[in-house]
Amino acid sequence: MTIASPTPLEATPLRRRRQRFERATLVCGVVLLAIAFVVVYPILLLFYQSFQVGQFGTPTVFGFDNWRDALNEPAMRGAILNTLGLTIARQGISFVIGILLAWLLARTDIPGRYWLEFGFWIAFFMPSLTSTLGWILLLDPDYGLINELLQALPFVEQPPFNIFSWWGIVFTHLMTGTLAIKVMLLTPAFRNMDASLEEASRASGASTMGTLWRIVIPVMAPTIFIVFLMGTIRSMEAFEIELILGAPHQIEVYSTLIYRRIFDVHPQYGTATALSMIVLLFLMPLIALQQWMTRRRSHATVSGKYTGRLQRLRKWRWPLFGLVAFLLLVITVLPVSLVVTATFMKLFGYFNLPSGAYTLDKWRAALAHPQLFAALRTTLTIAVGASLLAMLSFSLIAYISTRTKFALRGTLDFLTWLPSAIPGVVIGLGFLWLFLGTPLFRPLYGTFWILIIAIALGSLTLGVQVIKSNLVQLGAELEEASAASGANILYTFRHVVLPLIAPAVLVVGLLVFASAAREISLVALLSTGSVKPLSMLQLNYMEDGSYELATIIGVFILILTIGAALGARFIGMRVGAGTAASAQPTAIEKST
Amino acid sequence: MMNGDVVLRLNNVSKSYGAARAVDRLSIDVRKGEVLTLLGPSGCGKSTTMRLVMGLEQCDEGEIIYQGKVVDSAETGVNLPVHKRQMGMVFQSYAIWPHMTVFENVAYPLRVRRVRGEKLREAVERTLDLVGLGGFGDRLAPNLSGGQQQRVALARSLVFEPQILLLDEPFSNLDAHLREQMRAEVRLLQRRLGITVLFVTHDQVEALSLSDRIVVMKAGRAEQIGTPYELYAHPGTAAVRDFLGRTVKLGGRVVEQLQDNRVMIELAQGARVAATAQPGHFSIGQACTAAVRPETLEIVPGLGGAGTLAAKIEMLLFIGDRYEARIGLGERETLLMYLPATDAWREGQEVALRLPERGVQAWPA
Numbered sequence: 020m021t022i023a024s025p026t027p028l029e030a031t032p033l034r035r036r037r038q039r040f041e042r043a044t045l046v047c048g049v050v051l052l053a054i055a056f057v058v059v060y061p062i063l064l065l066f067y068q069s070f071q072v073g074q075f076g077t078p079t080v081f082g083f084d085n086w087r088d089a090l091n092e093p094a095m096r097g098a099i100l101n102t103l104g105l106t107i108a109r110q111g112i113s114f115v116i117g118i119l120l121a122w123l124l125a126r127t128d129i130p131g132r133y134w135l136e137f138g139f140w141i142a143f144f145m146p147s148l149t150s151t152l153g154w155i156l157l158l159d160p161d162y163g164l165i166n167e168l169l170q171a172l173p174f175v176e177q178p179p180f181n182i183f184s185w186w187g188i189v190f191t192h193l194m195t196g197t198l199a200i201k202v203m204l205l206t207p208a209f210r211n212m213d214a215s216l217e218e219a220s221r222a223s224g225a226s227t228m229g230t231l232w233r234i235v236i237p238v239m240a241p242t243i244f245i246v247f248l249m250g251t252i253r254s255m256e257a258f259e260i261e262l263i264l265g266a267p268h269q270i271e272v273y274s275t276l277i278y279r280r281i282f283d284v285h286p287q288y289g290t291a292t293a294l295s296m297i298v299l300l301f302l303m304p305l306i307a308l309q310q311w312m313t314r315r316r317s318h319a320t321v322s323g324k325y326t327g328r329l330q331r332l333r334k335w336r337w338p339l340f341g342l343v344a345f346l347l348l349v350i351t352v353l354p355v356s357l358v359v360t361a362t363f364m365k366l367f368g369y370f371n372l373p374s375g376a377y378t379l380d381k382w383r384a385a386l387a388h389p390q391l392f393a394a395l396r397t398t399l400t401i402a403v404g405a406s407l408l409a410m411l412s413f414s415l416i417a418y419i420s421t422r423t424k425f426a427l428r429g430t431l432d433f434l435t436w437l438p439s440a441i442p443g444v445v446i447g448l449g450f451l452w453l454f455l456g457t458p459l460f461r462p463l464y465g466t467f468w469i470l471i472i473a474i475a476l477g478s479l480t481l482g483v484q485v486i487k488s489n490l491v492q493l494g495a496e497l498e499e500a501s502a503a504s505g506a507n508i509l510y511t512f513r514h515v516v517l518p519l520i521a522p523a524v525l526v527v528g529l530l531v532f533a534s535a536a537r538e539i540s541l542v543a544l545l546s547t548g549s550v551k552p553l554s555m556l557q558l559n560y561m562e563d564g565s566y567e568l569a570t571i572i573g574v575f576i577l578i579l580t581i582g583a584a585l586g587a588r589f590i591g592m593r594v595g596a597g598t599a600a601s602a603q604p605t606a607i608e609k610s611t
Numbered sequence: 612m613m614n615g616d617v618v619l620r621l622n623n624v625s626k627s628y629g630a631a632r633a634v635d636r637l638s639i640d641v642r643k644g645e646v647l648t649l650l651g652p653s654g655c656g657k658s659t660t661m662r663l664v665m666g667l668e669q670c671d672e673g674e675i676i677y678q679g680k681v682v683d684s685a686e687t688g689v690n691l692p693v694h695k696r697q698m699g700m701v702f703q704s705y706a707i708w709p710h711m712t713v714f715e716n717v718a719y720p721l722r723v724r725r726v727r728g729e730k731l732r733e734a735v736e737r738t739l740d741l742v743g744l745g746g747f748g749d750r751l752a753p754n755l756s757g758g759q760q761q762r763v764a765l766a767r768s769l770v771f772e773p774q775i776l777l778l779d780e781p782f783s784n785l786d787a788h789l790r791e792q793m794r795a796e797v798r799l800l801q802r803r804l805g806i807t808v809l810f811v812t813h814d815q816v817e818a819l820s821l822s823d824r825i826v827v828m829k830a831g832r833a834e835q836i837g838t839p840y841e842l843y844a845h846p847g848t849a850a851v852r853d854f855l856g857r858t859v860k861l862g863g864r865v866v867e868q869l870q871d872n873r874v875m876i877e878l879a880q881g882a883r884v885a886a887t888a889q890p891g892h893f894s895i896g897q898a899c900t901a902a903v904r905p906e907t908l909e910i911v912p913g914l915g916g917a918g919t920l921a922a923k924i925e926m927l928l929f930i931g932d933r934y935e936a937r938i939g940l941g942e943r944e945t946l947l948m949y950l951p952a953t954d955a956w957r958e959g960q961e962v963a964l965r966l967p968e969r970g971v972q973a974w975p976a
Binding site: 514 | 666692694695696698700708709710720723724767768
């Protein structure tokens, strides 16, 4: 049999394969180039500029002067050593406590597991400078509340604690996120571990702690190590806490050094650029190791579904609950309540003054101050702009990465991951070169746009991951079924894809909003006098020692960040276990 | 010769993923009103073939012609997008959109085609009735059972009255009981509507019971095409024979050429049996395998005499409606067979195995 002369190619309904292929690839290629432009190009510019000698505006020549200056800089050695030392101390301590906390929350019958985990989630979103203000109130050598209480004891002569010190910086970091993020990353990983491994160990006669030490931790070792690497990369990015707490005793880290070189009376862009390249060189092996481990882990992952019974803590149940709950209150409620109290103080830190310590004057002064509202407007503009940009572009990237056969998907995935490994101050400096050094983009300098792009970039890794895991869960057949029903790509996107991923996209938008409200290291080098968000205003006040005004700004930032975070959580839970809510912790874990 | 009965034609179609050739120069005609099944183990290319037909993939070679129109051709570059192909498809996961009600899921293809109002409501409700889901319109998709989800998927693929229905392993997510029920219902529905169906499955019982014709696929090629009975009784290759059902294989050699392409085989156990020579010719004295479907074997207690094989019941498992028995044949061979549920059987019992007069096939050893 043959078919009677098949009607050859009608022009309208049939489309040329090649044409279609090229159009889709073109869109993917444009997205890839745009991401490469904001992620890779600034780094290349930094590299290039580190060999350019001369100031802005004057003709430059090629040379090693910047590198020589950076390497000969007396403060450089100390800054690098401090960076490494602080990182090791922070990671060492937070890991031991973080693993214990994750195990307690994920593998034992500790009461209120869900709420405790939620507490650490909130702690993760707390703006670090606002918490730092709270801890200054407690641990300042002159007026710190804890110091004063302890000095009331007969045998304590000197104030025992000083927050403006090396260990003060470590402690403040632990209390403002370092610990919380470990718990957030490790708890879901511990929860997914196959419980029968633990049960077999117990059945073989090992104690609870023996099982934790001999079975749970070794089995979890690859995951733990990846989180450790990610934490190390992250803590090398630390900036604002060191800037404030290190200042009195000149404890510099490389990021504060770059910041001070740029904002010096004689700005030293060259030295700062060379410094940032040195830091990237330090980070390179860590980034490579982290990528290698993540790729390798896929074979060695712990089994999926079966989690089984939780470890019974028996008589330790309530004491351990008390301990974890106390730690949570110390991390969250304690600094916040002190900061709120401080907004009503006549003199920051002085809880008792002969003429009465409390007043509404600071609020009156702050609310009458036009600068505060300008900054609030700036923050809101940036936060809304960055959220919108992120929701749109992250969805597109996630869609390309999960649903298309774009040949360079792997490159796109790597580019989306990269910003999470580059310190915010370095990205900021790269952007500075990008926007000041490229005539086409120079008009954008000093506008909201540069900050919006920088903030969105800061959330790129996490945001894309959340939407991606949502898309993966949905499966491609839902879209194919729509096409099979006769709907074209746009109709499918509008009626099937969009309604299904909308909650996840909204969650991403709110997370970006929260990060925009508190972000400092990314915007420190990019904000100008006319475009200064709340977080930068707060930093500047703290640098000047105007802590009272800083606390009031802190309250605003706190409301914005925690409000957005709670909104994201609420949407995530309402959508149910299947989608955004559960995707979030795993997404963060995957993005590490 | 012209034949207007062919709804869908695959002409020398190939599709590769990297170095792997998922579909390899496949040519199939699907006739109007028939159920054509692509059957094969996973990875044989049957799902890829269906995705090529639907337009979810594009072929690297060859062309696909649907209702007289070229919808995909590697040579001319024609490729009709999925949404313009007007084919109904039921996906393996059913792909019921979780944010829509049953009604909205089924109404979707019509809304896309700009059917509105009363006409839309009538068409959707008629289709829901057809699949036995009348009155379920307001339910949200996630609140449905597996069988109900499948009915929704079926209704959605039928509602716009396509010329062909593509079924991608539609029963594989159902439990055994429901699977049998849905199989019968789909067959009845197909008869009633007279719709052409392209069906993909790895389950030979589904394929045999549902199909008008079956294409057994292996490594991207059509191993054999024919009606279920043809394939079962006269498999063209050993792969088809073993995939379509259980086979008892006995070693022997050809001792005599008979008429009608038949040969006489002397089995290693001694007995002689006449067999249909499957592909090719046999020479006298050539070693061969006598293959027979176990259900055609007759087992009798005691010694059966000439033309039978001496065997022994090694193990007997009572499974309710019958016995499952392991039968030892000579020193090495064992067969798994079902015996009727009488109390005549004992473990260790000597029995005789009588081969059928027709139904034994000779294969090259």
